[in-house]
């Protein structure tokens with residue numbers, strides 16, 4: 001039935017999930033493959049939890065069915081937990097080692113989860129937690145964290161590395177191409193062991 | 195021909211250029227806004243383009259351009275059609291000369307809306323054709339067809355993409371941009387354009403006579419198609435047609451409905467070849483109604499007998515549930531999973547440094563047991579701060595406030611409305627409140643932009659949609675001219691002045707207007723404005739959490755002290771709130 005490779009990219013409004021999904025879309029175009037995607041616009045982008053769904057080789061609707069995604073890329077640890085149920089059994093999860101706590105966590109009076117708590121929850125053979133912000137900063141700008149994370153996920157994505165890098169070039173601002181290329185490759189390097 | 199990876203609304207915008215549209219108007223509203231936002235930023239749009247002040251104004255402008263022979267596009271969200279409904283209902287009588295397309299973007303699941311109304315009903319009500327795309331490519335191609343249909347039948351045509359079309363992406367085949375544009379000329383014809391009773395009765399008859407031809411043409415154009423494969427059938431409309439294709443067994447027939455009105459003969463012929471029919475469409479059971487009307491003995495599964503929900507958006511899993519319940523499949527194709535429980539929620543929140551936050555804070559401080567009607571915009575998020583008691587539709591804060599006050603309610607009524615919403619339909623309520631002796635405080639949250647839908651300019655921004663300067667609108671002068679005598683403008687970052695002004699307003703009677711003015715922080719950042727960030731001196735912080743209660747997302751709380759993260763935009767309000775004086779401007783070493 002399902003022929004597509006389904007990727008969920010999740011994070012917080014304003015973190016650049018849409019740009020990351022555009023890179024995958026462009027890479028599909030480069031390889032002449034069909035692609036469908038859905039994303040959050042509007043009110044939720046004001047710091048709310050957001051998702052981009054991309055179906056590589058997708059031919060039908062844009063929505064990924066919970067429990068069937070092949071890959072989850074999370075820009076924030078808490079969002080990884082929130083969307084984990086979208087993954088199929090054995091699906092890969094690439095997570096940025098960053099935790100931005102929502103204001104609700106401080107005003108609710110409940111114990112506030114820490115990076116360690118959540119990392120332990122997520123730990124498993126199909127999970128890679130990557131310090132994408134540090135990699136991006138070393139490459140020249142913390143703003144390239146989304147691309148570093150894509151690099152880290154690139155081993156799992158059924159698209160050629162060259163297509164992905166060309167996708168990066170097409171999607172990021174002209175001036176930042178070298179930084180982003182660098183961030184992508186360093187991110188890719190960071191999870192070589194998987 | 196060129197293939198690109200595009201957002202639905204961007205593909206729609208491109209199609210408008212391929213169709214050679216000459217006149218574009220609309221009012222922003224999720225999920226429709228990116229169509230005009232795309233067109234207004236392309237180099238040489240070659241046509242007139244405007245953000246109008248509301249949907250009725252937008253619709254009437256586009257209608258007039260189409261009367262002058264231009265191709266006109268008007269865009270809005272589904273609830274915007276309510277505002278435009280007055281001209282819409284009669285524009286099908288007068289008809290058009292140039293092509294006119296109404297893009298009404300529906301929002302099943304109300305991702306970003308106050309209701310889940312179904313614009314297909316409006317098209318049926320006005321007796322105009324309605325294209326209901328199943329995919330982005332359908333929406334793109336449908337726009338071009340819509341202009342042709344409009345000119346052929348001399349009627350406005352609606353296209354109603356849903357959120358999952360507008361805000362999804364795909365590889366889309368684009369055509370060539372049309373070259374050359376029409377210049378409008380008005381041809382006097384009172385029998386068509388002056389709808390006095392004597393004329394309108396004839397026009398209504400002519401409108402009805404157009405209907406059979408429209409139904410046939412929609413079939414010829416391939417909007418509504420059918421494939422017979424077995425005894426059982428599925429009929430699906432809009433995006434549901436894409437979802438069902440993903441899971442439909444090979445021996446089940448399928449008809450897809452991509453445009454209305456549906457030709458009954460065609461539908462009856464398809465229905466009569468089957469014994470069981472499952473109808474799948476989001477929101478109103480319109481196709482289902484038509485199927486039930488032409489059925490003779492077939493078993494129909496749909497919303498009316500509980501196989502599918504009447505509300506919300508569909509997904510492949512919901513459709514699989516219906517297939518299973520109707521016995522079309524024997525096992526559910528998808529795993530059952532549930533999300534992790536007990537996580538701190540992350541709803542959208544007013545930005546760090548947003549001017550609305552300090553305004554809400556002051557209102558609550560001064561009007562302790564006040565009632566707070568509000569309106570539609572980013573500031574609806576003031577709900578989280580306990581400063582929003584009602585929201586119903588655009589412009590309904592001032593009217594609800596005066597209604598509550600005149601009902602005999604004795605507490606103070608303090609309403610909030612954004613600048614764009616005030617100019618949209620709020621001002622009528624203000625005139626009415628003054629005229630009818632209401633006793634209310636109106637706070638205009640003036641951030642000089644239509645923020646929530648993506649920062650579109652409005653008359654108060656002094657810029658048009660295409661970026662040319664426009665004359666300034668004075669909200670103060672407008673309010674005064676409505677008869678308001680208490681009109682005070684304050685900088686909402688100046689907390690003591692704001693509190694003071696609210697206190698003075700509380701002492702007065704009648705309609706009092708406070709204009710809180712400060713640019714939206716996102717716009718300010720894009721314009722290169724920089725303010726120093728703020729920080730908490732950990733030693734001085736007493737851990738009282740008053741700043742946390744203020745609700746700015748830049749303020750965190752760890753190890754019994756507050757901490758400011760780098761979302762801070764330096765509005766300085768928290769420094770005024772902190773009773774210990776622990777918050778101060780960051781000094782760069």
Ligand code: SF4
Pocket residue numbers: 046543544545547548549550572641645646714715716717
């Ligand atoms: S976008 Fe502007 S108006 Fe909206 S919450 Fe942010 S600062 Fe406030």
Ligand code: SF4
Pocket residue numbers: 546547727728746747748749758761762763764765766767768769
């Ligand atoms: S100064 Fe205080 S209230 Fe203003 S943005 Fe910074 S942390 Fe938030």
